[in-house]
Amino acid sequence: xxxxxxxxxxxxxxxxxxxxxxxxxxxxxxxxxxxxxxxxxxxxxxxxxxxxxxxxxxxxxxxxxxxxxxxxxxxxxxxxxxxxxxxxxxxxxxxxxxxxxxxxxxxxxxxxxxxxxxxxxxxxxxxxxxxxxxxxxxxxxxxxxxxxxxxxxxxxxxxxxxxxxxxxxxxxxxxxxxxxxxxxxxxxxxxxxxxxxxxxxxxxxxxxxxxxxxxxxxxxxxxxxxxxxxxxxxxxxxxxxxxxxxxxxxxxxxxxxxxxxxxxxxxxxxxxxx
Numbered sequence: 427x428x429x430x431x432x433x434x435x436x437x438x439x440x441x442x443x444x445x446x447x448x449x450x451x452x453x454x455x456x457x458x459x460x461x462x463x464x465x466x467x468x469x470x471x472x473x474x475x476x477x478x479x480x481x482x483x484x485x486x487x488x489x490x491x492x493x494x495x496x497x498x499x500x501x502x503x504x505x506x507x508x509x510x511x512x513x514x515x516x517x518x519x520x521x522x523x524x525x526x527x528x529x530x531x532x533x534x535x536x537x538x539x540x541x542x543x544x545x546x547x548x549x550x551x552x553x554x555x556x557x558x559x560x561x562x563x564x565x566x567x568x569x570x571x572x573x574x575x576x577x578x579x580x581x582x583x584x585x586x587x588x589x590x591x592x593x594x595x596x597x598x599x600x601x602x603x604x605x606x607x608x609x610x611x612x613x614x615x616x617x618x619x620x621x622x623x624x625x626x627x628x629x630x631x632x633x634x635x636x637x638x639x640x641x642x643x644x645x646x647x648x649x650x651x652x653x654x655x656x657x658x659x660x661x662x663x664x665x666x667x668x669x670x671x672x673x674x675x676x677x678x679x680x681x682x683x684x685x686x687x688x689x690x691x692x693x694x695x696x697x698x699x700x
Contacts, residue, residue: 503527513550551682556643560609571596
């Protein structure tokens with residue numbers, strides 16, 4: 427039986443989920459969004475959360491019996507039968523099983539779009555060494571932040587969006603007080619954000635270096651500084667990288683991040699026939 431997943435639900439403290447908590451950090455964050463669709467199986471074997479119009483995040487207990495896992499996944503696909511789901515993110519086996527069940531019910535097709543490598547850092551291996559310093563973003567930086575977010579969207583997702591469309595996101599990040607720039611002289615050359623803190627982890631995202639300022643260590647420097655900040659708070663820093671981006675993956679490993687088991691993003695689409 428499927429029931430509501432609550433913010434700070436007790437299921438997040440169960441041993442089964444704790445072993446996967448770093449990989450599925452976003453589920454904890456999404457569970458606190460009032461506009462999110464939040465679902466769990468009554469036995470805690472399956473967790474699902476999705477904000478409107480975005481990919482859903484799916485976790486299924488990897489140690490549960492296969493028939494029980496498939497039963498919960500099929501139940502979720504039936505529950506989402508009237509939801510126009512753009513995609514799902516999860517462990518490869520669970521995400522593919524859900525994609526098969528959901529796509530069959532909706533008479534759709536699905537494609538694996540990308541593989542994400544979750545990383546966690548227990549100890550900083552490489553401190554910031556680039557020229558410049560870390561600075562928290564302020565309200566006067568909103569246009570620069572929006573421009574950098576548009577660049578991040580292009581680099582990370584292949585989506586070209588006008589910078590002005592990123593102003594609301596830039597404003598939210600700045601207001602939260604967790605968006606930072608690396609500055610060299612008077613120039614903002616790199617950006618990173620602390621997206622969310624849970625009881626045990628802090629997640630870094632939106633790591634971006636201006637194209638004309640790359641290969642100078644700025645991305646490594648800002649990531650290392652935010653990593654150290656989270657470690658000093660007693661949290662384990664985590665982040666996600668596209669497996670197809672060797673530069674980012676090398677950078678994170680040099681700093682001290684260790685890769686966890688990958689997760690996949692699957693997209694749903696209509697099949698066109700002649």
